[in-house]
Ligand SMILES: Cc1cc2nc3c(=O)[nH]c(=O)nc-3n(C[C@H](O)[C@H](O)[C@H](O)COP(=O)(O)O)c2cc1C
């Protein structure tokens with residue numbers, strides 16, 4: 132990789148992507164996870180990310196875009212540092228998913244796919260996240276919160292605000308198991 | 319952390335190791351893990367496939383196809399490598415069972431994959447998890463790495479001459495890639511649009527090689543079938559429906575959760591005994607018995623055994639095992655709208671009846687729910703849905719149309735009550751966010 136791409140991805144991510152393409156019998160199989168892992172670090176699929184991924188897989192940028200636009204988790208604009216995804220699908224809806232979503236909208240002052248002015252939070256109404264029996268459920272980045280009530284919403288947001296201010300020690304704001312910042316799981 | 323539940327009627331086979339720390343390989347082995355794979359290695363492919371056939375294990379992904387039969391379709395000789403592909407896309411609303419398997423028993427998935435590989439002569443298996451399941455992917459990745467260290471995976475599994483490798487894979491958000499042919503496209507790094515069949519994956523699958531695709535629960539069940547013996551496993555269930563199933567009971571019940579019950583277990587008992595009945599002492603309005611794509615059942619229709627055949631006879635489907643319980647304070651029009659909004663969002667756009675049909679259905683229901691419906695809209699919804707059925711490459715179109723037909727046919731009166739500008743008697747969310 133040339134110098135420019137060296138600075139685009141952290142050495143850790145670059146090494147991870149190097150290993151990823153080697154993992155499959157056919158290189159192109161690495162495409163979808165590669166886009167997701169790159170997005171986890173950079174925040175979105177910028178032109179530079181698309182170009183770098185195209186190079187790594189050995190296909191055109193157009194082909195990369197063609198695939199990337201299919202998948203709902205992949206985005207072409209930055210989201211907030213903490214992307215709040217509220218499920219309002221049937222099992223969650225029956226147990227108050229829309230009330231949870233409304234409360235997040237109120238607290239954050241943004242709607243679907245909105246980003247707060249400080250860039251800290253974004254909000255999305257999402258489809259079933261596979262936590263139906265523990266509904267209503269949300270994900271903040273990759274972390275699940277379930278059995279929610281609207282009253283729990285401010286506390287969740289405060290914990291992330293606190294986390295954003297504190298020097299990162301890799302721990303999750305609510306004392307859950309965590310990964311270091313800037314990797315594939317924020318909390 | 320997802321809450322584990324239990325009930326005396328449960329027969330814990332697949333969930334036997336849940337909550338026992340079996341994500342650690344040593345613990346898994348201590349609890350009898352990897353013995354089934356060793357046994358299969360000694361017995362050979364024909365024996366495995368016969369056991370699987372005799373077990374009456376039917377696919378847990380939705381369609382209920384007999385697993386042993388599917389495996390037997392793979393040609394013995396093949397110029398191209400063969401593969402096993404485990405479907406962990408788990409995106410059918412109401413379904414969250416594979417979530418628990420990946421969390422609590424990742425090695426059962428690996429062991430099942432090895433056995434499937436031995437049965438068809440594959441050297442490589444893929445375990446595909448939906449992108450949202452990142453924390454579960456990490457658990458799977460760790461489990462796979464540990465299995466390599468122990469020599470349970472690799473060039474010489476369990477010290478034999480046989481090779482078997484496993485690759486874990488992450489999706490990036492798409493319901494449609496749960497459909498088996500779209501799943502293969504996605505694994506190959508493409509848009510998840512379905513393939514035309516035939517040829518079926520058992521003949522031409524991943525990278526053009528013969529491939530068996532099974533749901534994660536189906537695969538995690540395989541080692542238990544071998545351990546118990548096919549006959550004993552089949553005995554637990556009902557005729558032609560072997561064993562147990564992880565039923566995900568959600569919605570308006572007192573104790574929602576994933577319960578492992580024998581196939582054929584009574585649906586009414588499941589709701590009223592196992593899950594504690596309707597929340598807050600309310601009445602029951604309807605039950606979606608097998609994930610959002612299955613036609614709704616009325617309270618008078620739930621005294622049935624939950625297996626593929628009996629639910630089919632009752633006019634619905636056992637589907638993915640997601641039992642969604644709806645109380646009498648819920649607006650069915652709103653429920654139908656939320657259901658079709660999902661399918662409209664997830665339609666990959668490849669087939670016109672599905673792309674346009676889901677869009678029109680959603681628009682009609684939005685208008686209807688907002689109080690601007692006309693009497694002819696009700697027939698129109700039915701007409702649209704009927705014209706989607708069977709007219710698409712993959713069953714997503716059917717999955718969207720079937721529940722709509724159920725709602726308008728069984729709840730016509732409630733639709734009519736929304737007519738002529740009358741406000742929804744239950745409505746809380748008149749303008750639904752448009753995803
Ligand atoms: C639109 C659609 C979505 C599907 N999603 C899933 C899924 O998320 N997980 C799954 O195992 N099967 C899903 N299926 C079923 C698969 O196509 C396939 O039948 C299944 O994985 C086979 O495994 P089994 O025989 O073990 O059930 C879906 C089917 C359709 C039509």
Ligand code: FES
Pocket residue numbers: 218219220221222223224258259260261262263266268411412413
């Ligand atoms: S419906 Fe919300 S997690 Fe499944």
